[in-house]
Amino acid sequence: MGIVSEEEAIDELQKLINQVEGPLKKTFEKVHQGYLRENLSRFLKARDWNVSKAHTMLLDCLRWRVDSEIDSILSKPIVPSELYRDVRDSQLIGMSGYTREGLPVFAIGVGLSTFDKASVHYYVQSHIQINEYRDRVLLPSMSKKNGRPITTCVKVLDMTGLKLSALSQIKLVTIISTIDDLNYPEKTNTYYVVNAPYIFSACWKVVKPLLHERTTKKVHVLSGSGKDELLKIMDYTSLPHFCRRGSSGSSHHTQSVDCFSVDHPFHQQLYSYVKHHYETQGQGEPAKQGSFHVGFPEPGADGVQIVKTIESEMHNLENRNGLGKPVDDRKVSP
Structure with a gap:
């Protein structure tokens, strides 16, 4: 009998996942944090509500978490502090x-x-720690505060300074995005792109048709710093620092703190949290320098095609640009 509703799909996946035991069951508790159906829904959305494919995806995610010891990553500080900086x-x-x-x-x-x-x-390691801190600390806390499940976030992507040389970073970015796609699916509600130069517009034009409609609907390219649009969904104090310039009405506000800085309260709280959990494990020795190695999943065929398309387009831009004005200096509107 076919699945006729999203609720039935969640019921079917829950029956399947209830069969897991041992380490897989334990790590799944870290994933859902008490919001079981909402988290099953994420994996179903990522596989177009195909229960069998969502089940396979979730099991692969749980095995990855166990094999890579993800449950303990929030007790593995990046040391020394200068390296974290x-x-x-x-x-x-x-x-x-x-x-x-x-x-x-x-x-x-x-x-x-x-x-x-x-x-x-x-x-x-740092990226996964932020993911886990979001999912195991921030989201459960906000869910309790608001009296309803909050299981996603929004991301504001600042494209300031994007250049053709970014091609050299594609491999690392692909590793991180593949980890997110396979193990943290549907955790981002909306992506807001701001301060977009011409190079982003050119790449987005060729990549957009390769993406699932579910993904493209989440991406909103805003004009300039995006301040006016973002203020429709958040207060001024929650705007990222790079969005606080431009538009009217900001002159009476104080200069914002750089939220990327290691000295920002978010990073101080996260680092303190990780150090505390390391120390409370009863470790007799100070934390030693050494990265937390995680298995890197291979990108799927779609991911490989997207990377190749971006590389091709950036090379085309480089060839077309010649000795003219740098393409990354030209701003665009959505």
């Missing part, structure tokens, strides 16, 4: 606040991230 300076991500509906607002400096101050393993 280097990671933060070159992998620009932070949390600036919450939407009026209670969703965490994550800011990502796509254009200015250099990923050149640490090994790939530290960047992956």
Whole structure:
């Protein structure tokens, strides 16, 4: 008998996943944090509500978590603190606040991230720690505060500084995005793209047709810094620092704190949380330098095609640009 509703699909997947035991069951509890049906729904959405495919995806995710010891990653600080500062300076991500509906607002400096101050393993470790802190600390806390399940976030992508040289970072970005696609599906409600230069517009034009409609509907390219549009869903205090310029009405506000900085309250709280959990495990020795190695999943055929398309388009832009004005200096509107 075919599945005729989303609720029935969730019921079917729940029956299947109830059969898992041992380490898989334990790590799944870390995933759903008491919001079982909402999290089963995420995997079903990622597989177009095909129960069998969603079941396979979820089992693969749970095995990855067990094999890579993801449950303990929030007790593995990146040390020394100077190395963590280097990671933060070159992998620009932070949390600036919450939407009026209670969703965490994550800011990502796509254009200015250099990923050149640490090994790939530290960047992956840091990214997963932020994911796990979001899912195991922030979202459950906001769910309780708001009296309803809050299981997603919004992301504001700052394209300032995006250049053709970003081609060298595609491999690392692909690793991180593949980890998210396979193991943290449907965790982002909406992507807002701001400060987009011409190079982004050109790449988005060729990549958009390759993406699932479910994904493209989430992406909103905003004009300029996107401030006016973002203020419709969040207060000024939750705007990422790079969105607070431009438009009227900001002169009476104080200068915002850079939410990418290691000194921002979000990163201080996250780092303190990880250090505390390391220390409370009864470790006799100080944490030693050494990245937390995680298995890197192979990107699917669609992911490979998207990367090749981006590489091809960026090479075309480079060839067309010649000795003219740098294409990454030209701003575009949505």
